[in-house]
Amino acid sequence: MFAESPTCATLPPVPAPPLAAPSAAVRAERGGRGWLGVAALVYLAISLLLQHRALGDFAGSAIGRTSTDATGFTWWLAHTAHALTTGTNPLVTDLQHYPVGVNALWNTAVPLLGVLLAPVTLTAGATAAFNGGMVLGPVVSGVAAAAALGGIVRSRVARATAGALYAFSPFMVAHLQAGHLNLVWAVLPPVLLALAHRLFVRDLRRPWLLGALTGLALAAQTWLYTQTLAIGVLMLVVLAMVLAVRYPGRAADRLPALVEAGVSCLGVFAVLAGYAVYLLLAGPARPRAPLRSPEYGSADLANTIAPTWLTAIRAVPAPIGMQGNLGEQGGYLGVAVLLLLLLTVLTCGTAAGIAAAVGAVAWVLELGPQLFVAGEPTGVPLPWRALVKVPLLGEVEPVRLQVVVTLAVAVLAGLALDRVPRPVALVAVVAAMSWIPADAQRTTSAAVPAHPQLAGQVVETWPRITGDWYGGADPLRAQIASGFGYRLSGGYFLGADADHPLLLQSPWNRYQAGAALAQEWPTLAAPPDPAGAARDLREVGVTVVLVTPRPGEDPTPVLDWTRRVTGSEGVPLEGAWAFPLAATLHG
Template structure:
């Protein structure tokens, strides 16, 4: 494609300008704040980026670690570890810090995704300007905006769907002259995604199969003629994927510390039908306030709106085969994204939906169906590009209205990332209070202190997906009796002051729990405005140590001497 690099470069600069404008609040403090309204998920991603860089310099395994949830450890491939981005962003992690690396990834994710979408439309949409418009619509869609606000680095890098679209166009539609090469490129794309985020990999494979079936039904004779070449491509794809991502697949299927049961209710990740017509406050034009919807804010990115629905109605009969295939494939993805039963304004209706068929399929059943909305977004981008490029003026005008209806609001937020460092704890196994939790606001803050300390110590707690001998599925380390006693002491000294006559927790049993995990030090970091005395007294009873004040915190050695 002559001039291809130049126009894609201009598109990248345009998308980068938009991304920087949306995230301008973080630019003045790039390593002291993180993109996202909540803190826990940005903290988790920052921890994994820092851990990957740490592993590169120490020669340790970046994919299985006991730096949190000690001694069981954590399996990176069952978590949002984004190891591929960890390696690519490592120079920024080393020089500017892990929070700056996270913010860089959040700014660049939509840019790269948009460029991939614009490039993928090269064989479908003739005009470069329309491709750039469609790519921008995909890059800053309600789906991406929602995950930007939630700090989901893995999902704002929505690169695989447009890459698979480009490959599928060559595999299923254009002249298939080099099936081995195209199959190998498909295997490469899937392998790279395996090292980025496995759920998007599963979504991509599922929708690639759906697209193949849609085209086979539409053109059965062509499908039969292409079958031998597609089998060659499929074999090449599997070989390349096995070589490049075999270890990742092992970690998912049989690796240590992996979950041994369903991660959550399959209905947790269902899209809400109301979100199809009503945007959240992340979209600039909101005709009416959005009601409560199923799922958290990060999963409420399925807005289509009246203009987009009207575009679909007009484009399907007027815009040719490409539009019809995009509409059908996007429609299948939209229906599957609604999950196993229909939700309307957060209320379950009991109406069964096709996703129920997928629930028993290994790995596919673990997909949060709402994530299929990224494919719906790509289908809309294709329809907009086609309508602007070559079809009747009324359809093009509706496409313009669709683009305007998706304009993002100036609503992106940041959270602080500052954390104390405790280099004195080098070599220790640390129990923290407050404990590490999955709470959206501050629950994972002790992980930031560990990053600031250069991973010099291990944590018995953690925020992760995994398991242990007693719990087939965990999203955070389980409670122990030390933590229960610390919570009891705060309650009795605070809102439950009148219940001080209740039996106190057993300090000796709490100490045994700590020693069973190999804990050598208890670190108490009093939250601002809280009286730390009850927890400090309880910790003294458990550890037998008076405690050492350290950087606004207290350190209580349990079974090893604190290094000074």
């Protein structure tokens, strides 16, 4: 994005002079990457400290304050490893939502991480793999940010500090507590920063190679999480526009090389991610309606200066009400950071100005199509409104552009620390301290019984599988524990079927409606139409109903209803009852 100079990064003049041989001091500064290893170890120590509650039960407790998203990611990690060992398709599966199935690219399947973590999944279990990914995500993201600043910030200490700010920012900490494995691997933004710096600013000698590397980065992100891909491409365009406005002559001179890089990028991306794009645009079981209201996932203006209790140092004793759930309230900057940004822009020249401009655009876009303040809509229209109709990009939750704002802050902090000794560096230190995470990370239990007796069956579960934050997707964990020996008629996913253009979980049927009635009002008359409920189950191929009594609830009414529907007395399993419907239990 920017070039370096002895004091503050500035863009080279136009035309760029021939590259001079670096001095011995500069060679020593650039030489070697051992400092990145040291930074990685420090980041790892911080990440382990944040997640210390998981370390004593790494395979039995999942990182995150809520269980359902963690369960979803764990299921996909386990499914990818299962598919690799059985030779089945890891990207389209009917192991849940049978017989329609689910499309991995429309869900948080993180297939790239599924492959990378498969050795852990197959040896220590999917929960251990998920926890390992949650610990390592901020570490790898921080190292990527520190490395990306090599052409912008000279000081290794400044770069390492900027990487730590990015790795353990309010954005990252919020998604850590929400169990969002896909978002704590925020590697693409700093990688695109490094590539953009070479494409747009530095001596462009082999544009085809840089284009190919960019295509590789975008393809890898496609196999990780598509929302971050869309955000990365959007902000790459924003950066190019900012530089073109600032340096129109240089933009014209570089246009042929950039076209060459673009063709190379598209070619590599098409080869490596073409199938993923097909699954997104035309694949089976994909949603056929908008996923959410355009205003869902908008950031709250108040979050810019008001932290949540995930931040250690707070100006108020308790967080105020804000738009979105806690996992999406990671946009805190704070007064100290805002002062740092102002001082850096005023004292650090072109590089700081460009970083601030890109960060400011991302900040405005993250606020969504209308302004929210302290959880209340104001009706004030905002620029994101113009993007909600753009294919794929319109499905992005704008609040997640906070990752770009965070990276811009890290760049500016690195520039400030690079200018020592001076008061700006002191403000940078204070700003960094204001982002120190609180000891607030939690875990949820991942322990569930296995049911190998259900091998080969299609299973309906009660309680039904839902997106409820606490325990809603637990039947998916039981399926993992059973080695994917059976299919589930229910599921927690984004998808569709013939009757529903959008599903966030499997639709209700008459068996589930009767079970809910029996559970909530056990003193009323028995639920009606058990024969109709049985027909609903048989129509989707269900062969067994699995009832798992909830702690503290009397299971008798639901068990009686299930007996009426299935015509079976049921078979007791560990912590559950199985009722054959159209096939006998195995084993």
